[in-house]
Amino acid sequence: MFTECLTVVLLGSVCFAAPPSYIKPCALNDPKYDDCVLQHAKDALGFIVKGDRKLKIPNFDPLEILELKPEDVPHDSLAFTLKDIKLLGFRDIQLEKLVFDFKDNHANMVFDMPTLILLGKYDVTGRLLILPITGNGDVNSTTVHPRITYNADIKYVERNGNTHIQLENPTVDMNPEHVYTNLTNLFNGNELLGKEMNDFMNKNWKEVNDELSPPVRQAIGQVVTSSINNLFMTATRDELFPKTL
Numbered sequence: 127m128f129t130e131c132l133t134v135v136l137l138g139s140v141c142f143a144a145p146p147s148y149i150k151p152c153a154l155n156d157p158k159y160d161d162c163v164l165q166h167a168k169d170a171l172g173f174i175v176k177g178d179r180k181l182k183i184p185n186f187d188p189l190e191i192l193e194l195k196p197e198d199v200p201h202d203s204l205a206f207t208l209k210d211i212k213l214l215g216f217r218d219i220q221l222e223k224l225v226f227d228f229k230d231n232h233a234n235m236v237f238d239m240p241t242l243i244l245l246g247k248y249d250v251t252g253r254l255l256i257l258p259i260t261g262n263g264d265v266n267s268t269t270v271h272p273r274i275t276y277n278a279d280i281k282y283v284e285r286n287g288n289t290h291i292q293l294e295n296p297t298v299d300m301n302p303e304h305v306y307t308n309l310t311n312l313f314n315g316n317e318l319l320g321k322e323m324n325d326f327m328n329k330n331w332k333e334v335n336d337e338l339s340p341p342v343r344q345a346i347g348q349v350v351t352s353s354i355n356n357l358f359m360t361a362t363r364d365e366l367f368p369k370t371l
């Protein structure tokens with residue numbers, strides 16, 4: 127069978143064969159086009175989150191991330207690094223909205239899950255909001271109903287005379303119901319100061335989450351985008367979105 131290889135910057139070399147059976151087309155002239163896209167994506171999601179080694183789609187539950195550094199945090203008063211991260215909760219993902227708009231070349235997706243749990247190792251020094259913070263240990267950050275919004279541009283790439291859809295410039299926002307954070311071993315294990323900081327973080331969870339979540343959101347955006355793009359390389363634009371069916 128004809129197989130095609132492409133080097134994906136993030137994930138290395140991927141070989142593309144036929145599309146997986148859960149990838150189903152929607153006709154652009156379908157009066158219920160938006161419903162079709164949402165329904166087919168909902169049907170596919172349960173398969174996608176289990177991962178696909180051939181397509182370099184990771185297992186999403188747990189989704190493992192080696193290291194995150196908040197390079198994009200717009201201040202240098204806080205150095206916060208996360209390592210050996212596991213994100214749990216994607217197996218219960220619910221897709222609420224999915225739009226592929228080929229007029230504006232824009233993709234929009236809204237999904238939610240009961241909880242998104244981040245476990246791993248943290249290392250922090252600096253100032254969090256108004257308080258000095260330092261420590262390294264274990265982190266458990268549990269986001270209740272993260273309500274994740276994904277946006278990206280739709281672009282086209284040509285491969286062997288065929289046009290494929292690719293998503294670029296992803297952004298991920300969250301509008302959580304609540305975030306519980308627990309950092310162990312803050313302030314060299316000083317239990318009183320550690321408890322005070324954890325209490326402060328949980329009382330001010332919204333502001334703390336705004337401060338600390340950008341690298342996590344960015345990582346989710348990258349891995350979702352590369353997974354969708356790898357799937358989109360298995361079928362042409364016209365196979366996925368024919369004018370009529």
Ligand SMILES: *[C@@H]1O[C@H](CO)[C@@H](O)[C@H](O)[C@H]1NC(C)=O
Binds near residue numbers: 245267268306
């Ligand atoms: C993480 O925190 C959540 C909520 O506080 C808790 O339910 C869960 O058991 C914790 N998980 C671990 C591995 O500590």
Ligand SMILES: *[C@@H]1O[C@H](CO)[C@@H](O)[C@H](O)[C@H]1NC(C)=O
Binds near residue numbers: 309
């Ligand atoms: C934070 O995590 C530690 C270690 O898992 C646990 O002993 C402690 O009870 C947790 N604190 C809270 C407030 O959940």
